[in-house]
Amino acid sequence: MFLNSLPTNFAALEVGQHLYWQIGNIRLHGQVFLTSWILLGALLVFISLGTKKMENDPKGLQNLLEFLWDYIRDLARTQIGEKVYRDWMPFIGTLFLFVFISNWGGALIPWKLIKLPSGELGAPTADINTTIALALLVSLSYFYAGLSNKGWRYFEYYVHPTPIMLPFKILEDFTKPLSLSFRLFGNILADELVVGVLVFLVPLVLPIPVMFLGLFTSAIQALIFATLAAYYIGEAVEEHH
């Protein structure tokens, strides 16, 4: 490792350090699972509290959850189209919620206070494994959506305007998950790094606007991830004439 010679000098950031869990033959990044379980637990508690007593006149949490539902439905409907958005809405919504709570949870909760033997807790989306997993799920789901909706006619999409497009369309299938995963990973990691470096250099006041910018970017990235996933699925199920 390049910076192994000066690891503690770099803003006390432990980039690329992980808390390894060894289960049999496989190794896991423990800190990713720890933070994601805490955040998902909070999300599920929040949601079950909000949906415990559903009324026709929404109040409090139910109001918020309905707003969220409506937002996700609008997102799915505009990108996927009226016909099949209903089937994919849970998936898109889950992606959005997962990325959103991961980003914000990573930025808002002072994880640094919890010391780990190695590595540090942070946003689960700042780990390349998480983002690649999400991006591959998106790839699989748009293939599945296309094949289940149009059967073998799905592959007409690859030669749609002209057969010249074929290599580009095939290349796109690889660049889509690549850009999806690296965009999310890079944004969140960059955000954590910038805040970390600033806190290291000027521990007071100055990092606060950058933190707000980071929160903003995090929210937008969640929206972008969900929007793009929905757009890819919509592209796959769209009928060409």
Next chain:
Amino acid sequence: MDSITSAASVIAAGLAVGLGAIGPGLGQGNAAQGAVEGIARQPEAEGKIRGTLLLSFAFMESLTIYGLVVALVLLFANPFS
């Protein structure tokens, strides 16, 4: 790792972020100009324009982020070390 590789990696990381910021910077400027013109022409469409602008900003931003990822690879996961 020898010092030549280290020096080259650090310079390359700086260039990756710096050069990668030029294009998106110009693009974001253009997009903001278009959005402001659009709002001036049609103030009632401000909400929609703002939403689209932010989304397209994030897309341009991710180009810089790709450069940053390359820089991070060079600094923290250097394949040539």
Next chain:
Amino acid sequence: MLAFDFFGATEGGLFDINATLPLMAIQVVALTYILNSLFFKPVGKVVEKREKFVSNNITDAKNKLLEVEKLEADLLIQLQSARFEAQKIVNEAENESDKLYKEALELANNEANASKEKARLDIENQTSSAREQLFKQADDLSDLIVNRLILEK
């Protein structure tokens, strides 16, 4: 040469891909099913029920509004025709009274004229008869005077 080394070959690192990836994918898929049954389905049911309720109410209200507008238009037409009718009756009555008035006026005028004429005629007659009498008396008187003068002579 070492291009693939950083994908997990080294201990740790930024791009250390391992079993975290598939497990995370499984976790997200599980989360999708959990959220679907816990969040998307129930909230969707409530929201769609309310949307249906609201849209039904709106259609009802629209229908009622249409009905009201139709009734209003009907009433307006009726009102207009009634007004027209009333105006006609008033006009007729006015014409009638005018005619009656004119007739009465003419009658009265005629009568007055007739009696005036009659009076004039009467006066003329009397005047002429008085004049005749006067002439006769003057004749008589002149005769008398002549006779007297003759007698005296």
